[in-house]
Amino acid sequence: MQCAYLFGPRDLRFVEREPLALRPEDVRVEVACSGICGTDLHVFSGMVFGRAATEPVALGHEFAGRVVEIGSAVTTLAVGDRVTAIPNTPCGTCGFCRSGRGYACQNRGGLRSGSWAPSCVIREQNVFRLPDAVSDRIGSLTEPLACAVRAVDRAGLRSGDRVCVVGGGPIGLFVAAVAKASGASAVIVSEPRAYRRDLARALGAALVVDPTSEDLGSLVRDATDGLGADVVFEAVGHPKTIEAAISVAAPGGTVVVVGVTDAAAQLTMPGQELFHRELTIRGTRGPTFAVPRAIRWLATLDFEPIITHAFPVGRAVEAIELGLTGNAGKILLKP
Ligand SMILES: [Zn+2]
Ligand SMILES: [Zn+2]
Structure with missing residues (x-):
């Protein structure tokens, strides 16, 4: 079967591979x-994500489909089940996992081949059954939506909080939707591309800001009685946008960094502000423990507006190039 592999920056090829045993x-x-995940766009463009790859990387980790074969020890799934999956789950045996902190596990794994292919192989513990109310198309959003649910968990969002999301790509849009559904009284989205500002409006953002022509700080203060946002999510992965996120947080506020920066990126920030505003700055990594709740949201909220394009998987490079322009929401690939 033909599987997508990244051989180096901007060098994506479809390679004939035997299905794994x-x-x-x-x-x-x-x-x-x-x-197509934001990290797929990053690695395609040459960003080093984690350790530098020494061999071609199989791409695709957000998907929905049907179980067509199960290993001899699999007990919770059957051939024919409609499922989705997450690429990494905690190992279950390291010190973190054995002390109830699987979110910090450094030995995650489970997906053995990429999903930009006719089929893929993954551990049973990474796989989740989809309810009938969730189509394959919507079900393929599970992993990024679960990352958003986890990010909102990390924020400790309280009912009525005012929220700012810096970055209106798919993850920022998912975070905005989950924050609103989880009780935010207003969600402000900052996004330079008009295409994505329109998506943010369609998903119910109370205020949408173009940071290239408007002053995000003063617009957020105007919308929050001069205080700033109680919770700010950064969903870009750039030092400047992380600094912007920190700057618009209210006293006592929480900033959650969802975006993944380049490995070499360094932040500068006014250190005394941590004291004066008693800020909490937190990271969030992946979808740990949030998948069942993400699937419930997929069955109850309308995420169709976020899916703006679908391509045959053979046109993945064209789809990635579109994603890199930013003039798209979530882009799907179909075998
Ligand atoms: Zn992803
Ligand atoms: Zn572990």
């Missing part, structure tokens, strides 16, 4: 729909 704990999923 299953280990006892694995399942094979026939892919119905697979998303």
